[in-house]
Amino acid sequence: MPLDTSTYGLALLRVDGRRWNELRRIHGQIRTQAAADGSSYLEMGHTKVMCVVTGPSEPGPRRGGAAGGASGGAGSGGQSKDAEVVVNIVIAGFSSVDRKRRGRGDKRTLEMQFTLSNTLAATLHTHLFPHSQINISLHVLSQDGSLLAALINAATLACVDAGIPMTDYVTACTAGSTSTYAANDEGADPLLDLNHQEEQELPGLTVATLGESDKVVALVCESRVQISRLEGMLAVGVDGCKQVREILDQVIKAQGRKMILEGTVDKGTGLNDMDLD
Amino acid sequence: MPREAEPSLNEKQFVLQALHDSVRLDGRELEQYRPLELTFGDQYGVADVTLGKTRVLAKASAELTVPYADRPLDGIFNIATELSPMTSPAFEVNRPTETEVLISRLLEKTVRRSGALDTESLCLVAGQKCWSIRVDVHVLSHDGNLIDAACFAVVAALRHFRKPDTSMEGGVLTVYTPAEREPVPLSWLHSPFCVTWSFFGEEGDVAVLDATWMEEQVRSGSCTISLNKHGEICQIAKLGGVPVEAVSLLQCTNVALVKAKDMSSKLDRWLAEDARRRDKGGLLAELSAENDRVPDM
């Protein structure tokens, strides 16, 4: 069923009742898996992703011959001077409507693994952990658009939880445009955070930025769109990322506050506690 | 698997320092492509592209098959990429490396998903007969920027390709041999081209087009933008790597458009030249009794 975008003007509502500049509900949790070094669970609307981080640890033996192809790895092997970031994505068969089973060799999944591993390798301080490996496994439980963005956000949360030093949060979100490519509507408006239906019908892109800056770590656009619309979409996407960063930051801070109150960690000494003797 | 030898630390530093001062090892400008050459084969649909020392061969072929059950009105269109040990010992047969997967994904997104080829026109009898078009991409020599070269080769091969003419009369499908009827070109909608930017340094502030293999080994990030000459983006892939300011990415896209237009006009010219070479004046000229032989004087 084609998506009716006639109501998608600036003042009006989208198919799920959001405005053009509204994110879906984002719910994040960290420390969800007891046995992992770091873990997270993230919902962006109905897209639900779990992430588990193991490491940095001694690189284990490569499992089977297919491991080289099945896992996106940045950095060169276990014996390099930087830690290797190995990403593994499992998309559950029940996660989407059509119950399609994706094999491990699926090129789209491989590409996402590669993207994630390179995105994280750019921000994690991998040079601090020579000869080691950071394993990130992601499980997609439910898909409703913006999958890559949700994966990046979940992986960031889990890496923060695992206590791996990083330059800043990498946060991602999607942006789109209100009319299809064919309509060639010059007055098309940008849209924030596409759901599955919008992703199918409208041109869109996924953008991941570093912290609060405008620096783009990853930019993936898979649909045909006029070059003139790119600027608007990118601007909306980058701003959305900042919003997402704020939300993720609150998730981490809440955990930190809880730990301070419980007395698990010290309250620390800051610059203002200048009681030097 | 023999590993590709990495450049030494000093080598890397040298290349990076030079790039920061806008000097490239082969004396090019930062935004200058290496000489792009295209040769068509004797057959239709064979394109041999060289970009400096990078060389990619693409061959398009057509076959009559049954359409997929879930898309009875569409023909089949596939792009197969092959990186053989001949290119570099680091590539193995039957085991796709990361590079290979990425190239084939990019080509697929650029050419297939952007709808460059009208797959509906490949359908002959709904649900029963259709053309299956397949492009095989072989990398013969790898000196960086495989993606741009491969994409150019695929587009060139497909635009050069002629499939046998067919006709439907009273429910009977006839496929004509080239001798009976001149083969017909594919129904082509637009020509997308890949332009790959490479970013260098920790800040990603040096951006370079058409990186050589050496530069690719040193780079800290890349971004492939696919566009056609009408200024439509078909795909952007910046798969991680060094963070780059959003504004400079927009500038990169604009420069990429110029390059894509440039490639587009080059391809048009070469296609026209090739058509002129093949055109001997139609059937009449072939039937003529005259020949090239010159009587001895």
Added chain:
Amino acid sequence: MPITILSPKPSHPPPSPHDISDSDSDLSSDDGGGGAHLDFASLGLPSHQKSTHPSNNPLFTNLVTPGTLITPDPQWMRGHGTYIPPSTTNITSSLAGITTRTNKLISVSPLRARYTPEVGDLVVGRILEVQAKRWRVDINSIQLASLPLSAINLPGGILRKRTETDELQIRTFFAEGDLVVAEVQQLFQDGGAILHTRSLKYGKLRNGLFVALSGQGGGSGVVRSRRQVWTMEGQNGGGKMDVILGVNGYVWISKHVEQVAKELEQKHMGITNMEENVSAGVYSSQNDFIDSATMREIARLRNVVTALVENGCRVDEDMVIRGYAEACEMAMLGETGAEDIYLGGQRGEELTRTLRN
């Protein structure tokens, strides 16, 4: 067109300011459960309202997250968990954690991270690999630690150099899967550790139970403290128990065996000669007889330790001993008496709540 991005709407109305100020006290009694459950309302607050946020609480001023600017002042030096972005003097946090200042050095200690070995740490480890002249030991750190053959007490009565025979029978000392208690002797540049067991306190672990705490969400788990090893009296008819809290978050609880002391008495040897008197028995893989009452108390102690971790308490000698006493009392109050060693779920919460007060 100016761009404003709306933040997502919380699923229920945001709490009134009164609720926000209350939420601190709520959190302390928060069950925690299996992870950081967050009230979404507190997340949905737009950034400009941050000033009214509970983060104003002076307790939380030193809480930082990755990318937080700590100070732009170049007089400070950056320590662990911080970095300085190129061409600036801004000390920025690279971790989610708590800032600590040691004179002019600013560092961030993470809320949770893998164990980083330091010289002198008492660790419990598992032998993963046996090589020609050394063992590779998992101590839950970034890399496997190594235990050289020359760093263990070799049997034979006196301190002696290792011989080729020792090398050939390296597996008779420690084999794959064995648990050892050892001390970190030396560190490599890249963070790898070298262990030693050249003391009677160290060596193979027998007669007990292994518990891994790390990665279970309790901050750094075991804290470095005065005493990591102690013997305690078992209640309800159990014998004496030894507890070893490895700094790396691995814990060993076992039946106390007086064997070594007895041997010494028999031979009338001074404490100084103790280390020379290593018998092959130290490397035995056989457990001694353990009566079921002691086993039950060992299991109870283990449950105390896991309950402490699950509910975010520090694990140290004081907490474990108090926790054990409390657990015994709780069990006696129950219907099944001493047999009841279950301390999961609500009972664990109850236990830690009593300990905190």
